[in-house]
Amino acid sequence: MSQIMLAVQGLNKRFGSKLALDGIDVTVMEGEVLGLLGPTGAGKTTTLRCISGLHKPDAGKICLAGQDVTHESPMVRDIAVVFEGFNLLPTLSVYDNIAFPLRSPHYREDESEVELRVKRAAVDLRIDHLLSRRTDQISGGEGQRVAVARALVRRPKLFLLDEPLSALDLKLREALQSELRDMYRRRGQTLVYASHDFLSTAAIASRIAVIDVGRLLQTGTLAEIYADPVHRRVGELIGSPSMALLEAKVRDHTVTIDGYSIPLQLSALRIAGLANGASVTIGFWPEDIGFSMQSAPEFAAATLWATDFRGKDQAVEVRFGMNRVRKVVSTDLRLAQGDPCFLHLDPAKAFVFATSSGLRLRADTDRCEGQ
Amino acid sequence: MAKVELDRLTVQFGDVSAVDGISLVLDQGEFIVLLGPSGCGKTTALRSIAGLQHVTSGEIRFDGKAVTALSPAKRNVAMVFQFVSLYPHLTVRQNVAFPLRAKGVSSHEIAKKIDWIAKVFTIDDILDRYPVGLPPGSRQKAALARAVVRDPDVLLLDEPLSAVDEQYREEMRWELRHLQKKLGITTVHVTHDQREAMSLADRVVLMKAGRIVQVGSPTALFNDPADRFAAFFIGSPGMNFIDLTLAADGLHVAADQTLRVSAPNSVLESARAGGLNQIVLGIRPHMVELTSEEGPDLLPATLLDAAPVGRDLQAQFTLAGQTIRAVLPLEAELRDRRRLRLPPAHCVFFAPDGTRLGER
Numbered sequence: 001m002s003q004i005m006l007a008v009q010g011l012n013k014r015f016g017s018k019l020a021l022d023g024i025d026v027t028v029m030e031g032e033v034l035g036l037l038g039p040t041g042a043g044k045t046t047t048l049r050c051i052s053g054l055h056k057p058d059a060g061k062i063c064l065a066g067q068d069v070t071h072e073s074p075m076v077r078d079i080a081v082v083f084e085g086f087n088l089l090p091t092l093s094v095y096d097n098i099a100f101p102l103r104s105p106h107y108r109e110d111e112s113e114v115e116l117r118v119k120r121a122a123v124d125l126r127i128d129h130l131l132s133r134r135t136d137q138i139s140g141g142e143g144q145r146v147a148v149a150r151a152l153v154r155r156p157k158l159f160l161l162d163e164p165l166s167a168l169d170l171k172l173r174e175a176l177q178s179e180l181r182d183m184y185r186r187r188g189q190t191l192v193y194a195s196h197d198f199l200s201t202a203a204i205a206s207r208i209a210v211i212d213v214g215r216l217l218q219t220g221t222l223a224e225i226y227a228d229p230v231h232r233r234v235g236e237l238i239g240s241p242s243m244a245l246l247e248a249k250v251r252d253h254t255v256t257i258d259g260y261s262i263p264l265q266l267s268a269l270r271i272a273g274l275a276n277g278a279s280v281t282i283g284f285w286p287e288d289i290g291f292s293m294q295s296a297p298e299f300a301a302a303t304l305w306a307t308d309f310r311g312k313d314q315a316v317e318v319r320f321g322m323n324r325v326r327k328v329v330s331t332d333l334r335l336a337q338g339d340p341c342f343l344h345l346d347p348a349k350a351f352v353f354a355t356s357s358g359l360r361l362r363a364d365t366d367r368c369e370g371q
Numbered sequence: 372m373a374k375v376e377l378d379r380l381t382v383q384f385g386d387v388s389a390v391d392g393i394s395l396v397l398d399q400g401e402f403i404v405l406l407g408p409s410g411c412g413k414t415t416a417l418r419s420i421a422g423l424q425h426v427t428s429g430e431i432r433f434d435g436k437a438v439t440a441l442s443p444a445k446r447n448v449a450m451v452f453q454f455v456s457l458y459p460h461l462t463v464r465q466n467v468a469f470p471l472r473a474k475g476v477s478s479h480e481i482a483k484k485i486d487w488i489a490k491v492f493t494i495d496d497i498l499d500r501y502p503v504g505l506p507p508g509s510r511q512k513a514a515l516a517r518a519v520v521r522d523p524d525v526l527l528l529d530e531p532l533s534a535v536d537e538q539y540r541e542e543m544r545w546e547l548r549h550l551q552k553k554l555g556i557t558t559v560h561v562t563h564d565q566r567e568a569m570s571l572a573d574r575v576v577l578m579k580a581g582r583i584v585q586v587g588s589p590t591a592l593f594n595d596p597a598d599r600f601a602a603f604f605i606g607s608p609g610m611n612f613i614d615l616t617l618a619a620d621g622l623h624v625a626a627d628q629t630l631r632v633s634a635p636n637s638v639l640e641s642a643r644a645g646g647l648n649q650i651v652l653g654i655r656p657h658m659v660e661l662t663s664e665e666g667p668d669l670l671p672a673t674l675l676d677a678a679p680v681g682r683d684l685q686a687q688f689t690l691a692g693q694t695i696r697a698v699l700p701l702e703a704e705l706r707d708r709r710r711l712r713l714p715p716a717h718c719v720f721f722a723p724d725g726t727r728l729g730e731r
């Protein structure tokens with residue numbers, strides 16, 4: 001049975017006056033791939049550096065396979081790290097770069113074992129033809145693979161990958177994403193993958209932890225997060241396109257979304273305690289929004305602000321009042337910028353967020369009313 | 372706004388043809404994206420249009436007039452680079468006014484122009500701020516405003532989005548599409564990012580090794596690739612390729628001759644005409660179907676792995692030793708479904724050298 005591989009509790013880290021991490025709690029099970037998703041500056045790298053021991057946290061506890069390692073040196077934590085920009089050793093061959101961790105005093109292995117493992121990792125990452133090259137004779141994408149292979153030769157308790165693919169061009173990134181996922185799954189290894197890119201995180205991770213300004217906003221599978229986003233920032237960071245967040249006002253037990261002519265009848269519970277005229281933010285996942293080029297009952301008029309043909313599908317940005325919605329629509333629709341169009345917002349699919357704090361208004365214990 | 376023609380444009384660096392005789396006509400107001408891997412010649416082509424690159428042979432025409440010999444300043448083109456180059460000691464307003472002042476436009480006229488461009492670009496609130504401290508998206512918008520404020524015939528964009536964060540990039544893609552259509556300015560944009568190209572372009576020009584591989588709408592590039600390179604380069608996850616052998620009785624999977632695959636007659640004919648006995652089938656992952664039925668054209672496959680990605684289920688199968696990726700609906704039932712259907716309408720076929728077989 002799988003056990004808890006990593007448990008982080010109440011992690012705090014301050015740089016001067018800036019609180020970089022503010023009470024990070026996260027648990028990663030053995031064999032799990034956890035995606036740490038957040039914008040640049042959210043605290044992803046600081047979190048990984050604390051876990052690996054490269055930063056000393058100001059408060060909090062880090063347990064690895066049940067053992068408290070908070071005060072242990074990075075050398076003995078048995079964690080492999082791949083950072084963006086991968087730092088290969090330029091004077092060594094690809095082979096020697098990959099073999100490096102196996103020759104360190106802490107994990108010294110027989111050379112025959114080293115050769116076996118280096119070759120296996122090189123085959124996994126399809127760089128076995130490059131082993132004798134020097135690292136300045138290989139491309140950026142190949143260098144990235146070497147860095148991952150170097151982390152893979154050991155069987156550490158935990159892998160930490162910090163935007164390891166963001167420097168690569170899209171085609172390589174996609175190829176490596178699925179290779180990485182397959183490889184870790186196959187080997188049953190535990191991995192934390194930090195990225196600012198939703199699509200690559202979704203492609204790799206089995207669970208996602210959303211981080212923003214030093215705090216973990218929510219942790220769960222994508223399905224769990226879609227069903228129950230706790231904060232408007234979660235909506236902004238999840239999905240492609242991400243959640244539509246609409247400015248609205250409470251008026252006599254209904255919610256009026258700016259620019260949308262049909263008032264939303266939300267159950268009294270969900271807007272309880274809000275005064276007439278109070279501002280709220282209403283979130284809809286794009287997939288839950290009805291879109292039509294013809295007027296229809298329950299659909300309100302809006303304008304097509306821009307279109308985005310993408311081959312397989314097309315997306316639209318629709319504007320109304322001060323609000324906008326982005327949504328993937330059928331390629332069969334003939335669309336042009338500036339066209340009138342129509343949207344349907346189903347109150348049962350609405351998430352209500354406090355405009356000031358961004359927190360979900362929790363009176364709505366479930367959003368399935370009326371179903 | 373001009374119609375732009377490239378006529379057998381060639382740029383050589385020593386023995387190497389960076390751009391190798393490309394011809395292309397850009398309609399007035401069209402948004403063209405030059406796409407390709409690094410070294411394909413897309414940036415050299417763009418710099419040639421700008422006049423920043425000496426052309427070895429061929430001609431460039433704006434509205435029928437040759438500009439090949441004109442200096443950049445005489446071409447009335449505007450260019451925006453990857454790294455925003457706003458003057459740091461000037462406010463956004465002064466930056467945008469700069470090209471107009473240089474042209475000797477009157478202060479009154481400049482004020483009117485700036486009012487107009489600030490509305491179009493929604494940069495009213497940053498007009499009097501300095502570039503330092505502005506978010507990258509706003510800086511890039513200001514740079515674009517400065518580029519188009521003097522009504523250039525052609526707007527040239529050299530990977531302007533590649534240096535910004537994914538979130539801003541998404542924002543800027545939407546802005547750029549909206550603004551380009553609104554201004555109706557002929558635009559050439561260079562990128563190696565196929566997602567960006569597909570998303571922005573009216574027509575994509577896919578390049579490789581100095582030559583044009585395919586020109587077409589994003590939909591045409593996606594559904595009807597000119598060759599195996601185009602099929603590989605466009606779309607994500609990438610297209611599946613399956614090696615086939617051609618025998619007297621038709622096509623078989625190369626690694627397992629008991630498995631048959633059907634193909635349009637035109638494919639078989641052109642393969643036979645070319646004396647080929649090996650060809651390659653290509654199919655996009657989201658066109659692969661999974662079924663529990665049995666039939667002559669259904670291919671038995673073993674499920675390797677399936678994981679939800681966003682609102683799709685991405686699954687991998689092995690088919691006679693080859694990995695096949697499929698993008699299935701999230702609710703797809705995987706158990707007891709052991710056969711893949713490759714709908715013929717969505718299959719494309721290639722010769723071993725990558726050229727497309729059959730009618731297009």
